[in-house]
Amino acid sequence: MSVPGMTHKIDAEGILYIVFDRQGEKVNLLGKTVLEELARVLEEASRRDDVRAILFASAKPKMFVAGMDVEEISSVNDAYRAAEGARFGQAIFEQVAQIGRPSACAIGGTCLGGGTELALACTFRVAADEPSLRIGLPEVKIGIVPGFGGTQRLPRLVGLPASLDMILTGRGLTAKQAKRIGLVDRIVPASYLEREALGLLRRAAADGIDAVVRSLKRPRPLAARLAGRIGPLRRYVLNQARKKTESKVNPLEYPAPFRAIHAVEAAFLHEMPQGLDYEARVVGELVPTPTSKNLIWLFKSHASLKGDNAGIQAVPRRVRRCSVIGAGVMGGGIAQLVANREVPVRLKDVRYDAILTALRTARSVYDHKLKRRRMTEREVAQKMAFIAPTLDDSGLRQVDLVIEAVVESLEIKRQVLAQAEHHLDDRAVFATNTSSLPIREIAAHAVYPERVVGLHFFNPVHRMPLVEVIKGQRSSPEALATVRSFALALGKVPVVVRDEPGFLVNRILMLYLNEALGLLREGLKIETIDAAMSGFGMPMGPLALLDQVGLDTAGHVADVLKAAFGARLGGDDTLLRAMVASGRLGQKNGKGFYRYRDGKRTTPDAEVYGLLECEPGTEIPPETLQERMVFAMINEAIVCLQDGVVREPRDVDLAMVMGTGFPAFRGGLLRHADSVGIPIVADRLSRLAEAHGERYRPAGSLQQMVREQRRFYA
Ligand code: NAD
Numbered sequence: 001m002s003v004p005g006m007t008h009k010i011d012a013e014g015i016l017y018i019v020f021d022r023q024g025e026k027v028n029l030l031g032k033t034v035l036e037e038l039a040r041v042l043e044e045a046s047r048r049d050d051v052r053a054i055l056f057a058s059a060k061p062k063m064f065v066a067g068m069d070v071e072e073i074s075s076v077n078d079a080y081r082a083a084e085g086a087r088f089g090q091a092i093f094e095q096v097a098q099i100g101r102p103s104a105c106a107i108g109g110t111c112l113g114g115g116t117e118l119a120l121a122c123t124f125r126v127a128a129d130e131p132s133l134r135i136g137l138p139e140v141k142i143g144i145v146p147g148f149g150g151t152q153r154l155p156r157l158v159g160l161p162a163s164l165d166m167i168l169t170g171r172g173l174t175a176k177q178a179k180r181i182g183l184v185d186r187i188v189p190a191s192y193l194e195r196e197a198l199g200l201l202r203r204a205a206a207d208g209i210d211a212v213v214r215s216l217k218r219p220r221p222l223a224a225r226l227a228g229r230i231g232p233l234r235r236y237v238l239n240q241a242r243k244k245t246e247s248k249v250n251p252l253e254y255p256a257p258f259r260a261i262h263a264v265e266a267a268f269l270h271e272m273p274q275g276l277d278y279e280a281r282v283v284g285e286l287v288p289t290p291t292s293k294n295l296i297w298l299f300k301s302h303a304s305l306k307g308d309n310a311g312i313q314a315v316p317r318r319v320r321r322c323s324v325i326g327a328g329v330m331g332g333g334i335a336q337l338v339a340n341r342e343v344p345v346r347l348k349d350v351r352y353d354a355i356l357t358a359l360r361t362a363r364s365v366y367d368h369k370l371k372r373r374r375m376t377e378r379e380v381a382q383k384m385a386f387i388a389p390t391l392d393d394s395g396l397r398q399v400d401l402v403i404e405a406v407v408e409s410l411e412i413k414r415q416v417l418a419q420a421e422h423h424l425d426d427r428a429v430f431a432t433n434t435s436s437l438p439i440r441e442i443a444a445h446a447v448y449p450e451r452v453v454g455l456h457f458f459n460p461v462h463r464m465p466l467v468e469v470i471k472g473q474r475s476s477p478e479a480l481a482t483v484r485s486f487a488l489a490l491g492k493v494p495v496v497v498r499d500e501p502g503f504l505v506n507r508i509l510m511l512y513l514n515e516a517l518g519l520l521r522e523g524l525k526i527e528t529i530d531a532a533m534s535g536f537g538m539p540m541g542p543l544a545l546l547d548q549v550g551l552d553t554a555g556h557v558a559d560v561l562k563a564a565f566g567a568r569l570g571g572d573d574t575l576l577r578a579m580v581a582s583g584r585l586g587q588k589n590g591k592g593f594y595r596y597r598d599g600k601r602t603t604p605d606a607e608v609y610g611l612l613e614c615e616p617g618t619e620i621p622p623e624t625l626q627e628r629m630v631f632a633m634i635n636e637a638i639v640c641l642q643d644g645v646v647r648e649p650r651d652v653d654l655a656m657v658m659g660t661g662f663p664a665f666r667g668g669l670l671r672h673a674d675s676v677g678i679p680i681v682a683d684r685l686s687r688l689a690e691a692h693g694e695r696y697r698p699a700g701s702l703q704q705m706v707r708e709q710r711r712f713y714a
Contacts, residue, residue: 004022004023004033005020005021005022005023005028005029005031005033005034005037006018006019006020006021006034006037006038007019007021007059008041010045010048010050010051013052013202014050014051014052014053014205015051015052015053015054015055015198015201016041016045016051016053016054016055017055017057018038018041018054018055018056018057019056019057019058019059020034020056020057020058020059020060020064020065021058021059021060022060026060026063027060027063027066027110028058028060028063028064028065028066028115029065029066029067029068029069030065030067030068030069030089030113030114030115030118031068031069031072032069032072035088035089035092038092039088039091039092039095042092042095042096042099043095045099045101046095046099046100051101052101052201052205053101053102053103053104053201053202053204053205054096054099054101054102054103054104054122054201055103055104055106055194055197055198055201056103056104056105056106056118056119056122057105057106057108057193057194057197058106058108058109060108060109061108061109061190062108062109062110062128062130062132062133063108063109063110064105064106064107064108064109064110064111064115064119065110065111065112065113065114065115065118066110066111066112066113066115067112067113067114067115067138068089068113068114070142070296070299070300071300072085073085073142073144073287073292073296074292074293074296074297074300076287076288077288078288079284079285079287079288080284082283082284082286082287082288083280083281083283083284084280084284085147085283085287086147086148086279086280086283086284087276087280089114089117089147089148089149090147090148090149090276090279090280092148093117093118093120093121093148093149094121094149094272094276096118096121096122097121097122097153101205102123102124102200102201102204102205102209102212103121103122103123103124103201104122104123104124104125104126104197104198104200104201105118105119105122105124105125105126105197106126106128106193106194106196106197107119107125107126107127107128107133107135107175107184107193108128108130108133108190108193109128109130109132109133110132110133110134110172111127111133111134111135111136112134112135112136112137112138112172113136113137113138113139113146113150114148116135116136116137116146116150116154117137117146117148117149117150117153118148119135120149120150120153120154120157121149121153123200123204123209123213124185124186124197124200124201124204124212124216125178125183125184125185126184126185126186126187126188126193126196126197126200127175127178127179127184127186127187127188127193128175128187128188128189128190128193129175129187129188129189129190130175130190131174133174133175134172134173134174135172135173135175135178135183135184136166136170136171136172136173137150137154137166137167137170138170138171138172139167139170139256139260140167140168140169140170140254140256140257140260141170141295141299142292142295142296142299143254143255143256143286143289143291143292143293143294143295143296143665144256144283144286144287144292145167145256145259145260145263145279145282145283145286146167146260146279147279147280147282147283149276149279150167150279151167151260151263151264151266151267151275151279151282152263152266152267152272152275152276152279154166154167154183154264155228155264155267155268156267157182157183157218158181158182158183158224159181159220159224159225159227159228160224160227160228160234160237160238160264160268161223161224161227161237162181162183162224163264163267164237164238164241164261164264167260167264168241168245168257168260168261175187177374180219181219182218182219182220185200185216185218186200200212228267228268229268234265234268238261238264238265241261242258242261245257245258245261250537253291253537253663253665254291254665255285255286255289255291256286256291256292259282259285259286260282262278262282263275263278263279263282266278266279290665290675291665293667294664294665294666294667294668294671295664295665295667297667297671298653298654298657298664298667298668301650301653301654301668302493302654304650305493305494305495305650305651305654306488309481310469310480310484310494310496310647311496311647312477312480312481312484312496313477314476314477314478314480314481315478315481316478316481316482316484316485316486317400317427317429317478317481317482318400319343319400319401319482319486319489320343320344320400321343321344321345321346321398321399321400322338322343322344322345322346322399322400322401322402322403322486323345323346323347323348323395323396323399323401323402323403324338324345324346324347324348324402324403324404324405325348325349325402325403325404325405325406325416325420326348326349326404326405326406326407326416326433327347327348327349327351327354327355327357327358327389328349328354328358328405328406328407329361329459330405330433330457330459330461331347331349331358331403331405331406331433332347332357332358332359332361332362333361333362333365333457333459333460333461333462334403334405334433334457334461335347335358335362335387336361336362336365336387336461336462337461337462337490337491338386338403338490339362339383339384339386339387340383341489341490341491342383342386343386344386344388345386345387345388346388346389346390346395346396346399347359347387347388347389347390348389348390348391348392348393349391350391352391355389355390355391359384359387359389362384362387363380363384365462366380366383366384393419393420393422393423396420396423396424397423397424397425398425399424399425399428400425400427400428400429400482401428401429401430401431401482401483401486402420402424402428402429402430402431403431403432403433403455404416404417404420404430404431404432404433405433405457408434408435408436408437408556410437410441410442413432413434413437413442414442414444414445417430417432417442417443417446417452418445418446421446421447421448426448427451427478428451429451429453429478429479429482429483430446430451430452430453431452431453431454431455431483432452432453432454432455433454433455433456433457434454434456435456435506435557436501436502436506436556436557436560438472438499438501439452439453439454439470439471439472439473439475439499440472440473440474440499442472443472443474443475449472449474449475450474450475450476450479451475451476451479452472452474452475452479453469453470453471453472453475453479453480453483454468454469454470454471454472454499454503455467455468455469455470455483455487456468456469456470456503457492458505458659464658464659465491465492465493465658465659466492466493466495466505466654466655466658466659467487467492467493467494467495468494468495468496468497468503468504468505468655468659469483469484469487469494469495469496469497470496470497470498470499470503471496471497471498471499472499473499480496484496493654493655493658495646495651495654495655496646496647496651497645497646497651498643498644498645498646500564500640500643500645501560501561501563501564501565502557502560502561502564502569503645504640504645504646504651504652504655505655505656505659505660506557506561507561507569507636507640507645508633508636508637508640508652508656508660508669509633509660510554510557510558510561510569511569511632511633511635511636511695512542512629512630512632512633513542513545513546513554514558514569514572514632515542515628515629515632516529516533516541516542516543516546516629517546517572517575517576518572518692519620519625519628519629520543520575520612520614521572521575521612521614522618523614523615523616523617523618524616524618524620524625525604525616526543526593526594526604526605526608527604528620528622528625529541529542529543529625530542530543530544531622532622532625532626532629533625533626533629535622535626536626536630536663537663537665537666538660538661538662538663539661540661542629543593543594543604544593544594544601546576546586546592546593547586547587547592547593547594547601548586548587549586550585550586550587550588551576551579551580551584551585551586551592552580552585552586554576555573555576555577555580558573558576559573567694567695568694568695569636575612578611578612579592579593579608579611579612582611584608587599587601591605592605593605593608627684627688628688628692630669630672631681631684631685631688631696632695632696633656633669634669634670634672634673634681635685635696635698635699635702637652637656637669637670638670638699638701638702639699640652641701642699642700642701649670649671649712649713652668652669652670653667653668653669653670653671654668656668656669670712670713671712671713673712674711674712674713678702678705678706678710678711678712679706681698681702682698682702682703682705682706685697685698685702686698
């Protein structure tokens, strides 16, 4: 018997095999149909005496179950239906747990959300020794909590600290990590997976479940056990988790992790039925929130971006070896990223000390993982061994891709390209990480200009998910497809943009930063401007961001944009110039709009007002400040769409969230515009244009959208 997504059979030995296999897809999901079938099969099994054990498996390689179908979650708009949906799943998994026969999950690869919750309901969990395997509960990333018993069973199995870590970060564990905390019982080569699980089931059917579970000697660290059981200790651990979460996100913007802490606490305060009921009510509360809707929307957008070809009709070339030229801040970060994917990378610079610093920077990315015991020294050493430092061009012939990250000078970048072309194989791709120079200019004297593309990473490279893939005038589809596919392999979000000054993100961001400088000029305080935008949900205010980027660097980008777009994007560059002229470069030299101690931002620097001849005293409500800064960005994003810099609104929204930290709970810049209302945005921009100047004049296509009563998203 089968439904699309799942098959089952009972063999002569009385083992019920339930095998997930969504037809025509790479991933298995738990949709309503599969869950209903699962309920029916379990119901039947519970009535049959000849079923001795249950084995859950998947017919797909490297994939168990990737969770619930988010499409089904996002279609639910009321708390009652959402809670009922959770109760439905809980009841099925409770039946697995209570069926009185041993059960096992054979986890061959990705096991997320509902997949992990099913595994938790089983007696045994066996995982494949497969590097890409991840077991996790990522629900907080879509603004909800695990709703099929995950918040109740995980803490009971692995203790309070480990379960909080998994549920609050949403991070997937490798098989080894899962074994270390007692989440999986055995790790075996993929080809032995079913055999091992069957072995456990047979033993349990013969000797009794308890005897086999005891023999597994699941790790139960004393501290983890006590943390849950002793009231004051438990409250302390929960409080620490709450504080840590508060330091990262605001409960009004992202309620899920805070509600998850309560749900996990309930696992220690109540019996299973009450705990499950609490969990279902929390799911009911969270599913209809705009935050969850927006996060799911971003998740789906990301998936669709990965799935389409961005309009590039070419087969990407596989990158087996790579070279990074320029071992500075960016080059070091890029080399680490490439090495982390276990692709050999030559890291070239003209200075040996730069290479040493870059290697140290690359290594420091791993220090955090070492400290948190997510990697071992040996694993780090293995990754670092993929980076080969060099001062010459030896070996360049073997690489499929060069990523150039030397200083931002057209002349030097052209020289580097010319020199590389001497050595490179004809089909090798040359990607430049320039943040402001036109790709067509860099490629102007190239022998093979078609192989030159832009690949713009953001700083810090290992943290910022966005890369802009820039299509130069003569870049070939194959070169573009190759860097885009490589960026995806590096785990980045590649947005393809046209070769226009500032590309996409810096162009939109410049308007925002200009607005902030304009407000400073109008007499607002540094902290008032920044607090308004932190209040909107940005990770930091615009003036703090300017300090972080570097005032000289920002000034350089402003010059490029002013030269290209004139007054609209030029802004008032006298302030930036005055700051740089007085020796204020921002965080890097400890002097900017803020003061710095040991590299850390402390207080706004009041001397700035005198220097810039601004008189702080003007009061404007934060909502108005937000409107001015955010609507300016919306307007420019619309101009970018109008000019074909990017193909669709989705690309703008992903780029802004992944590249600038635009608040994900708002779904992105243009989705935010939709939620405010397109006519309201246009009306406010017209009024701002009357009051503050032409730069606010609503873009032509915005006015057209108002006339046609259109939104960015249906
Ligand atoms: P950086 O000054 O830290 O490093 C540049 C490195 O290039 C130096 O180590 C220098 O020795 C080396 N170099 C100079 N000439 C060279 C040559 N001919 N061959 C090999 N190496 C050479 O600069 P960075 O901040 O890493 O920026 C590098 C590039 O990335 C620039 O184009 C910049 O615009 C771009 N970028 C920077 C950031 C950022 O935030 N720093 C963000 C995005 C893009």
